[in-house]
Amino acid sequence: MKYTNTEIANIIESFLDGTIDEHGWDDFTSCPIKESAYEAIRLECIQIQDDYPATIQGWYCSPEGMMRLREIASILHATLPNPPKR
Numbered sequence: 001m002k003y004t005n006t007e008i009a010n011i012i013e014s015f016l017d018g019t020i021d022e023h024g025w026d027d028f029t030s031c032p033i034k035e036s037a038y039e040a041i042r043l044e045c046i047q048i049q050d051d052y053p054a055t056i057q058g059w060y061c062s063p064e065g066m067m068r069l070r071e072i073a074s075i076l077h078a079t080l081p082n083p084p085k086r
Contacts (some may be wrong), residue, residue, distance in 0.1 A: 003035065015028075029046050049065070
């Protein structure tokens with residue numbers, strides 16, 4: 001599946017807002033993405049769980065990890081999905 005910056009950002013934000021179920025997040029984190037930039041983001045989203053361990057039982061990560069996920073989504077929203085080639 002091909003993604004855009006907005007689609008990836010929306011997945012992350014939906015996870016943070018609780019509007020995507022665990023299966024939707026699992027689909028995103030479990031399925032490799034062909035576009036290398038988006039795959040790097042997917043891998044970072046997975047790594048956040050280890051880098052920012054949950055401090056509250058049942059959470060994916062700590063509040064700092066949630067802030068990092070929001071930062072990733074913000075960067076994606078602010079960046080063109082496919083910058084024009086020169």
